[in-house]
Amino acid sequence: MRLTPVFSLTIFLLLITGPLGADDGYRLWLRYDEIADSPLRKSYAKALPRVFREGDSPQLCAAEEELLLGLSGLLGHGVESTAAAPAKGLILGVLGRSTSLDGLLSAEEQASLPDGGYALIGQGKQFYIAGKDDRGALYGAFAFLRYLQRGRPLDDLHLLDGPRVKNRLLNHWDNLDGTVERGYAGFSIWNWHQLPHYLDPRYTDYARANASIGINGAVVTNVNAKAIVFRRDYLQKAAALAEVFRPYGIRIYLTARFSAPIELGGLPTADPEDAAVKKWWQDKASEIYALIPDFGGFVVKANSEGQPGPREYGRTHAQGANLLADALAPHGGIVMWRAFVYSNEEPVDRAKQAYDEFVPLDGKFRDNVMVQVKNGPIDFQPREPVHPLFGSMPHTPLAMEFQITKEYLGQGTHLVGLGKMYEEVLQTDTYAEGPGTRVADIIDGSAYGDDRLTAMAGVANIGTARNWTGNLFGQADWYTFGRLAWNPTGKAEDYFREWSQMTFPNSPTVQETAQNLLAVSHEACVNYMTPLGLHHIMGPDHHYGPGPWIKDMPRADWTSVYYHKADAEGVGFDRTKTGSDALEQYTSRFAARYESPDSCPPAFLLWYHHLPWDHKLPSGNTLWAELCYSYHAGATKVGEMLKNWKSLSGRLDQERYESVRMHLEIQEKEAKWWRDACLAYFQSFSGMPVPAELEKPTHSLEYYEGLTFPYAPGIKAKW
Ligand code: BDP
Numbered sequence: 001m002r003l004t005p006v007f008s009l010t011i012f013l014l015l016i017t018g019p020l021g022a023d024d025g026y027r028l029w030l031r032y033d034e035i036a037d038s039p040l041r042k043s044y045a046k047a048l049p050r051v052f053r054e055g056d057s058p059q060l061c062a063a064e065e066e067l068l069l070g071l072s073g074l075l076g077h078g079v080e081s082t083a084a085a086p087a088k089g090l091i092l093g094v095l096g097r098s099t100s101l102d103g104l105l106s107a108e109e110q111a112s113l114p115d116g117g118y119a120l121i122g123q124g125k126q127f128y129i130a131g132k133d134d135r136g137a138l139y140g141a142f143a144f145l146r147y148l149q150r151g152r153p154l155d156d157l158h159l160l161d162g163p164r165v166k167n168r169l170l171n172h173w174d175n176l177d178g179t180v181e182r183g184y185a186g187f188s189i190w191n192w193h194q195l196p197h198y199l200d201p202r203y204t205d206y207a208r209a210n211a212s213i214g215i216n217g218a219v220v221t222n223v224n225a226k227a228i229v230f231r232r233d234y235l236q237k238a239a240a241l242a243e244v245f246r247p248y249g250i251r252i253y254l255t256a257r258f259s260a261p262i263e264l265g266g267l268p269t270a271d272p273e274d275a276a277v278k279k280w281w282q283d284k285a286s287e288i289y290a291l292i293p294d295f296g297g298f299v300v301k302a303n304s305e306g307q308p309g310p311r312e313y314g315r316t317h318a319q320g321a322n323l324l325a326d327a328l329a330p331h332g333g334i335v336m337w338r339a340f341v342y343s344n345e346e347p348v349d350r351a352k353q354a355y356d357e358f359v360p361l362d363g364k365f366r367d368n369v370m371v372q373v374k375n376g377p378i379d380f381q382p383r384e385p386v387h388p389l390f391g392s393m394p395h396t397p398l399a400m401e402f403q404i405t406k407e408y409l410g411q412g413t414h415l416v417g418l419g420k421m422y423e424e425v426l427q428t429d430t431y432a433e434g435p436g437t438r439v440a441d442i443i444d445g446s447a448y449g450d451d452r453l454t455a456m457a458g459v460a461n462i463g464t465a466r467n468w469t470g471n472l473f474g475q476a477d478w479y480t481f482g483r484l485a486w487n488p489t490g491k492a493e494d495y496f497r498e499w500s501q502m503t504f505p506n507s508p509t510v511q512e513t514a515q516n517l518l519a520v521s522h523e524a525c526v527n528y529m530t531p532l533g534l535h536h537i538m539g540p541d542h543h544y545g546p547g548p549w550i551k552d553m554p555r556a557d558w559t560s561v562y563y564h565k566a567d568a569e570g571v572g573f574d575r576t577k578t579g580s581d582a583l584e585q586y587t588s589r590f591a592a593r594y595e596s597p598d599s600c601p602p603a604f605l606l607w608y609h610h611l612p613w614d615h616k617l618p619s620g621n622t623l624w625a626e627l628c629y630s631y632h633a634g635a636t637k638v639g640e641m642l643k644n645w646k647s648l649s650g651r652l653d654q655e656r657y658e659s660v661r662m663h664l665e666i667q668e669k670e671a672k673w674w675r676d677a678c679l680a681y682f683q684s685f686s687g688m689p690v691p692a693e694l695e696k697p698t699h700s701l702e703y704y705e706g707l708t709f710p711y712a713p714g715i716k717a718k719w
Contacts (some may be wrong), residue, residue, distance in 0.1 A: 029212070031505060033073060038148065040074060050086050063140070074149065115132060117131070118140030120159045142212040163486045168485035169219055171219045174222055178193075219253040220252060220254065223301040228264070230260055235291050254288075256324060258302045265280045302341075320337070374403075375401065383424075384607075386425055390442050399454075402457070405459050412470045412713070414666075420492050430442065458478075461474045476496065496519060521641065524638055524641070526634070528675050534572075538560075571610065571611065572607075575608045602619075628691055632695070645664055673704075677701075679697055683697075
C-alpha cells in the first residue's frame, strides 16, 4: 500500500511522540493523564462518574469544571455533570457554603474548619467535597484530584484541611514593559499592552495552578513601582485580570509608588500628613474598588534602594503605611509594607537596620497593615539566619517574604529545592514568646493567640517560558511555596513527594530521584556558593556567578568585601559584642547559641564571627581546610545529582529529561566555577595550601576576576 503524505506524517509523529515522547511541561502538576494501576482506575474503570454541585458561585463552577477535566483524564473516559444529586453510582458532590454539612461532619469538625477549609468524605461510591465556603470547595476539589493523581486509596476517605495563613500571595516583580526584575523564565506573562481586551488563556491556567496549591492573592507589579499603574486605563487592565482570577479565589494587588500623588496627581507633595495627599489616596482607592470590588490592596517598598517614601517628609514608616491603610480600610483592603530598608548614610551593619527602624514602630500601624519581612536580615542569600524582626514586633502582624525566583541561588539553571530552605527558616525557634516560638508560629499568628492578619508572600519565578519556570524543577519551588504558605508547619519533603508524584505520575523511579534531588540540592548549593555562613559574595548587579573580590560599588554594602572581611588574619563578619552586635537584636536564648565560635553551628560561623584561618573547628580541621572541603563537597554533590538524573534516561519523556539534563550540566560546571573562584580568592589571603587530596582551582584568580557577563539577566545596560 502506498501511504499518502498525511498518513506517513501521522505515523512518524506517533513514533516520535509515543509515551516517552515530547512533553513541554506546560501542564505543571495538573497533568491528569491516565495512571496505570491507580485505585481509581481499578475500582471505577467502567463506572460513569457523575458530578453535581450545590450552588452557582464562580468558585463552585470552577471546582466542578476542574473535576470534570481531571476525572475524565485520570479515568480515561467521560464524566457527566448532573444538575441534582443522583441516588447511586459513582458520585462526586461539590458542596459550598449554602449546603448544610450536618450529615457529613460532626459539629466539632465543622467548627474546626477555618475559612477556605474543606472536607473530603467518601461514603461507598459517593464522594463529597465540602467547603467551609465556596473557595474551600474549590480547594477541596483540587485536593481530591491531588489525592487521585497520587494514587491514594479511596476507601473510608475522611479528610479535613484548611489554611493556617490567611493571605497566601505571589509577588511578581514584573514591569509594565514586560521585563521581569530578577526573572529567569522569559518575560512577564502579563501583556499590559493588550489588556484588557486580549485575555491570554495562560491567565486562567496561572489561576488554576495557584488555586490548586491554595494561593489566594497575586501582586502583579514590581515592588520598584511605577505610578502609571494607577492611571485609569491601567486600572481597567488590572480589572480584566482580576476577573479571570476571581473564580479561582485569587485577589489582585498592586504595588503603590509612594510619590504617585505627585507624579500622577500633580500635587506638590506626597507627605502622608498632607490633607490633599490623603484625599488623593482615598479617591484613588474608591476608583480602584469601583472597578475591582475584591481588590486585595497595596504592597509598598518605600525609602529603600532609591524608592520614594515617608522619610523624605520626616515621617515614619508607620505614618506612610497608615496613610494608605486609611484609604483602603473602608473597602476592606490591606497594606503590605515592606521592611526591606537600609540606608547608605548609616554606618550601622546592614543586617541591623530594618530592626532599628521598625521595632520602635511596633503597635503604631493600623489594623489593616502588615509589615512584610524577608526571611533573613540581608537579602535572600543561599543561607541566612532568620530575620531579627520575627518575634520582635508582637503588636504588628508580620508577613513572611520568601524569594521563589533564584536570584542568588543559581538563577535560571541550577536545581535547588528551595523548600528545604523555607522549612529551615519556618522551623527556627526564636524563643520570642518562650521556647518553641518557631517562625512558623509567628507567621500563622498562633504564637499570639489572637485573630490577626497573617500572610506569606513569595517572589514569583514565573515567566513566558513554555514550562512557566524555565528550569523544570522551578515548578517544585512554586508548588512547595504554595503548600507551605497554606501550612507553614509542614515538611518540605512531603511536598516534594506530592510534586514529583504528580509531575512524573507513571514512574516511581523518576519520582524517587526527583525527590532526592530536591532534598539534597539546597545544602549542595550553599556549600558550593557560600559555605560556613559566608554571604553576599556574588557578581555585581546581575548577581550571577561568584564575585568575592567585588569592592568598588556605589555603596559599601553592595560590595562583597563588606560582608566577608577577609584579610591575612582571617575571614568573617563579627556580629557579636566585639563587632556589630547584631546578635543583640535576638532573644538571649536564641543569641546564646551563636555568641561563641565554639557553640555556633558551622552553618552560621562566618555570619557571626571573624576567625583566623587556622582556627580549629569541631571537625578537627582548620577553618581554611573546612572551607576547602565544603566547597568541594558542594560541587561533588552536583556531580552526583547529574549522574542520578542521567540514570533516568528512557524512563520519562525525552523533552523534560533533556531539559533537566542540560541544566544540570550547566550547574555542575558553575558549581566548580564557584568553588574554584572562591577558593583562589580566599587563598590569596590565607596563603594556605588546598588539602592535597582535593583538586586545585583550574585557573588563576585573575582569570576568574576578568570574566564578564554583559548580557546576564538583570544587568543594567552598559554595553
Ligand atoms: C534585591 C533585588 C532587587 C529588589 C530588592 C527588593 O536585587 O532587584 O528590588 O531585592 O526586594 O534582592 O526590593
